[in-house]
Amino acid sequence: MPLSVTAVPCLSDNYVWILRDAATGAVAVCDPGEAGPAIAAVERLGGRLDQILLTHHHGDHIAGVAELHARFGGRIIGAAADAHRLPALDQAVREGDGVALGESRARVIDTPGHTVGHIAFHFAEGDVLLCGDTLFSLGCGRLIEGDAAMMFQSLGKLAALPEATLVCCGHEYTESNARFALTAEPANMALRARAEEARAQRAAGKPTVPTTIGQERAANPFLRAGDAARLAAIRSAKDSFR
DSSP: OOEEEEEEEETTTEEEEEEEETTTOOEEEEOOSSHHHHHHHHHHTTSOOOEEEOSOOOHHHHTTHHHHHHHHOOEEEEEGGGGGGSSOOSEEEOTTOEEEETTEEEEEEEOOSSSTTOEEEEETTTTEEEEETTEETTEEOOOSSSOHHHHHHHHHHHHTSOTTOEEEESBOOHHHHHHHHHHHOTTOHHHHHHHHHHHHHHHTTOOOOOEEHHHHHHHOTTTTOSSHHHHHHHHHHHHTOO
């Protein structure tokens, strides 16, 4: 693989993503919501940190940046539109911009909905998507700042990526998302299989992510919504689901 990616748990249910370019050994950390686990992961890779990638401004995705950066350095990269509420950026990016990690190259995708300045990073050659809180396994982010039309457009961009693309999202939500998703699409056999798989993964103490774009197309009711109105209805139902 030209690019390896590892999920590192932090806080109560977040993931920090650690990426390493095989050709050069360059390392990136995405969304360090807590410094300790990210520092330990970088140390295990030899103490090299080239980049800190940020998908959005929420504290559970950026709270570890200052300590991580003080320890290892590395270029801090995030959305130009959100620069005023992110840690000081070394590279402010917009949709379509490229981000090089060694010989691996990501394209920036605007994905507003959860927040209005949310972005994702897609490493096409490594089949890796760092999507923060826009797309989850069997779910999508709560519409805190954006609306359903924004989220529908954002999810459409991600759904158009190759099926093998790894969905590296910000939280371990699959089991709870599955319980709701089954009320939205009870006859979806791919969803039922994914729910069983997730239960087994968590019972074994394993993460349920990354998943893939192909799996999400088949099983995620938010990615399968035909229009923004349907997505809004599903999201509203999810917000009140217990």
